[in-house]
Amino acid sequence: MTAHDHAGSNGTPSRTSRALRPLTVAVVAAALAGSALAAAPAQAATSAYVAPPTALYTPPANSDANQQILDLVRHRQLKDAAGVLAMTRTPQAVWYGDGTPDEVRVSVHRTVVEAARHHALPVLALYNIPGRDCAQYSAGGAADTPQYEAWIDAVRAGIGHLPASVILEPDSLALLPSDCGQDDAQGSKTTERYTEIHYAVDALEPLAGTKVYLDAGHSGWHSVNDLVPRLVAGGIDTATGFFLNVSNYRPDSELAWYGKLVSSCLSHVSDGGSAADCPNQWWSVNDAQAWLDAHVHAAPSAMKHFVTDTSRNGQGPWTPPAGVYSDPQDWCNPPGRGTGARPTLNTGDALADAKVWVKIPGESDGQCTRGTAGPNDPERGYQDPAAGKWFPQQALELVHNANPRLLPEAAGPKPVR
Template identity: 80%
Template sequence: MTARARTRTLSVAAAAAALAAVTAAVPAHAVGPARSARPAALYTPPANPDANAQILDLARHGRLQDAAGVLAMTLTPQAVWFDGGGTPADVRTAVHTTVASAARRHALPVLALYNIPGRDCAQYSAGGAADTADYEAWIDAVRAGIGDQPADVILEPDSLALLPSDCGMDDAQGGKTAERYDEIHYAVDALEPLAGTKVYLDAGHSGWHSVNDIVPRLISGGVDDAAGFFLNISNYRSDGELAWYGKLISSCLSYVAGGGAAASCPNQYWPTADAQSWLDANVPAAPSAMKHFVTDTSRNGQGPWTPPAGVYSDPQDWCNPPGRGTGARPTLNTGDPLQDAKLWVKIPGESDGQCTRGTAGPDDPERGYQDPAAGKWFPQQALELARNANPRLLP
């Protein structure tokens, strides 16, 4: 062995030893009690391989605090995304592998399904199934993969908050939007009846659609047959703002189910006291009889980014904003009778896309370099999220 090879071997060994020390310093996450129909603990999937490479590189260079922060981030329960590709048999196997792995750990997996035709209005995360028939076959494969194992399903982020009619993809008769509603409802009908499975539909977030706008979309997508809806996937709104928005949506859904009109419901822009008075007078249902929601807290620890005024024609405040941090830890015990869970659905450290903020690009002008493509590991952002975590990731 050459001196250079010996040096490299020693440096890798030292890095591995450092990484072991880092791992020991990171708080362990409980795997929960004995197996039940709905486990009380959430599943932590294997980390992005590029995250592991970053952790090892940080440790190799003696940056143990940063390595520990990113490691703690990857060891926190997170969703597993399924975004198409492969044959139905491949999809069934991949889903089954995840739910079986979670079951062995007595943990509840969160499955983010992201394969709707016309996904993301053909923008940063473009793709999805070729057509309705293709999508339904894919959903059938997901159903077979879940089988009788418990799971929470985050059904198609942006599918209802970003309809074909919102982005010029519809035809004159609104056929594409009608198909979207049918596709979502098909998935609800296929997955919600499974033993131990809860399905949640897309309600965007509190900085996007008003309550009066999103409630009819949820109804058209089949929320009456689902467990409820999800908020803030891959976004940054604060917990308190989202909890209020979720309560308003749940209340409006209950009001409409009783014969009321969504246009009459209070929305997030009403004074809080006025909205609460309206709810007290018009929504007598107990929380147990209302639709529940889950919230993505993966990157909202510092709240939303406020772009500099007048600098960008399209600030893209949702796209890799600087200075953000991970948020509340995932839990099934939220203390809110309408909120079933706080989850890490978006994988912290994976890019939102190549943001140009209305400039010619290709660089992100807020960062001075080109961001990775959507879904790719973003080392600089991973460090930001770990360092700015609220609550802290490390003691």
């Protein structure tokens, strides 16, 4: 399950410089000034030609993240300030949901133009599917299929010919209406969900610079055999591929294996096979590999590729205390997590197009109660911020537990002069 709001930066150079001048923290001042510049309005594209992206795009930080950095500096917690700053200045997705078609068209266009100006590839997370998140912490989305299709048309117009990678509707396929009791006896809401995802793929994938990835949950959720038919029904045949682990914590090696199994099963199905025959992630590695060797012969270039969200998986998943909670919500603001591998387009895996930070690290998953009467999160002893709001305590956890580290390790104490 996911929880997000789209947030921008309100960085103000004059206020920043006033706050930092007495402490002369040059690196933090320079980086925050850069954040303010990044928030400036994008300039109009001057040519139809766009150079290929050479890096992933870093959007302006959540304004409350900048405020936390300033507060840490004022309290002389400079290492923490630098850590949160490094986290916010790492390439991340830009989230879109709930806005009107006109609003999303303008905002998407601003993002892709700004990214192209820096020869960077923007990752656009679209999160406006009707009935999203099974009406839980991140409830909302378009009212119906026609409204959603009009919104997708606006996204298409905003992207135009510029490069973009689209993370299409987290939880849309791994969490269908039929999975959470929202469907009717005829399954019409799930049918509509497939229609909506298929429409978005057909609208966006043909754009010259756009790659669309569909929701494949993560390796600790659905079996390969259950997940692949959902991808097929959602239109994976005409999409670039699928995404894994959005807002979750599964380790990289587990995700790479799961992604290979899903991609291989999709190839098997496209050759006329059945998903029921495919190995799943709970087979032994030797047995699964033997099946792959016998049944999958396509080159990686001809198979469906995937991207993984590494924004919070540096310490792997949280294991709730046994027998304490009726619903531990291990996905919802779990304690002690850290940021994971840095975003990159060079994964070293022929099937993995990128590691990306889709979930904005430091933004809350919601007001988690873990099956208790609430309103406090019993793991923390206080009420978590609403979904998508900045969560300062969690931001520091992600920095302190980052793997790899967000900041280089100090060489040792410097002499006092």
